[in-house]
Amino acid sequence: MNQLIKTIETNDEIAVSGRELHEFLEVNSNYTTWFERMTDYGFEEEIDFIPNLKESTGGRRSLDHHIKLDAAKEIAMIQRSDKGKQARQYFIQVEKHWNNPEMIIKRAMDLQQLKIKQLEAEKQENLPYTNFGKIVSNSQGAINIGAFAKMMFDDHGIKIGRNKMFGWLREHGFLIRTGREYNNPKQTFIERGYFIVTPTIVSRTEGDIQTFTTLITGKGQIKIAELLINEFLVEK
Template sequence: MNQLISTSNNVSGEIVVSGRELHEFLEVKTPYTQWFERMISYGFVENVDFTVTNKNVNDVTAFGGVRKIIDHALKLDMAKEIGMIQRTDKGKQARQYFLQLERMWNSPEMVIKRAMDFQQEKILQLETKIHKEKKYTDFGKVVSLSNGAINVGAFAKIMYDKHGVNIGRNKLMAWLRDSGYLIKQGRERNFPKQHYVERGWFKLAPTIIKRTEGDVQSGTTLVTGKGQIGLAEILLEEFIKLEA
């Protein structure tokens, strides 16, 4: 079948037509925006019969030589009705074309093809999800075999040994502070923030520092098993972005 007017598919997989292309095919003399306002006065509803889209067109007078204009993605039912409304040979031709498209779309062969395409897309999504989560699952096994909460230096070593994320203790400490997990300043610098302690990502192990003027109690930040898994996911995504 010859393609009189180009079509595409919306997010729901339905056939849609560019309002501007239909306007051009119908050879309507009224400017597009005025014409389309008149068309929707027939009872067409946004996000039901059509959606508003943007389209870039070449324009030497515009900044960068490109101008953005408003277009509309029309469902076939709306496009058919608009063809009927025109009462012209072009309108009749457009309507017949859309009817033929609809018959092809609803044919048993196309219904089966769409079902197979949908199933294939689901399989690809599942495979991607499994591949993405595998590294976190493997990391979870490592954590479950560890002695629970570990210090930041030990966590940095695991990230390097198991995932190739080259981040040492000091760099990881700075990242944890900058990312809002640890306190930045004051006597409690490098202590975990209470929110993440309550979330189960960190523990604070009491430490006694011996001084001539008297012992001082401090603390060492430890990353729990839950925190290791959560932070590993975030660090891996950050590491991938830096490599891309």
């Protein structure tokens, strides 16, 4: 079917550019004035059309609208012109083509292929967690840095004790290097779920004090183990 007016298609619906429809209809008034007049007929945002900012000449951004097909048919009819009649008939043909059983099957197959690609991309993204997940298979909970250093030696022969592990984590930007919060994890890695910090009350003769212990979560263990293995075991 020849494309009289460019359509915007998803797996759910069809829309057309308001500006392209305005141009095709050869409306005398400018686009903004014309579209505001069209909305007076009761067309509603998000139901009948969706605003869309687009690049225009000179790098400026202009407001367009994605008008859904049913609304576009009504707008074409409102024009009471030969161009409006032509556009409406075209939209009716587009709708028939869209609802053709073969096209419905094709969209379903396309959607299925898209889901397969998304699952494959997700699988590739999670591959490091699959490869290194065995490291935390017996320790899904968070553990302290000394215990993690011992686990890396026991499981992979990476000889890095507690103090060296702290140093490595500082050098690689996971822990704070100076100041009052020295050796605490950086906030960004706490937010990513790599570390948690647990408070502990220590009783002393001069009074109780609060200390903090840094624990590496299961997610953090997987990520950091991946980096350690790549650095210490993988041949360059």
